[in-house]
Amino acid sequence: MQEYVGDCIKCGRNIYCHDGFIGAVVTEPGKMVCFECMERQNEENKKDIKSDNQKLFIGKQKKDT
Numbered sequence: 001m002q003e004y005v006g007d008c009i010k011c012g013r014n015i016y017c018h019d020g021f022i023g024a025v026v027t028e029p030g031k032m033v034c035f036e037c038m039e040r041q042n043e044e045n046k047k048d049i050k051s052d053n054q055k056l057f058i059g060k061q062k063k064d065t
Ligand SMILES: [Zn+2]
Pocket: 008, 009, 010, 011, 012, 013, 033, 034, 035, 036, 037, 038
């Protein structure tokens, strides 16, 4: 049995509950992200962390000189 529970806040895809299993990750009450967008977001977060570290490193270098 499928029950509609809401939309993905990223791509707007309808999210359904399958036998008590929600096909998405609930990030905040009433906000959910489908697994596909969650994976994409994780990939982007990895990149963001990398570039943030780079910025920190550059900032530190400037401070030291
Ligand atoms: Zn999505």
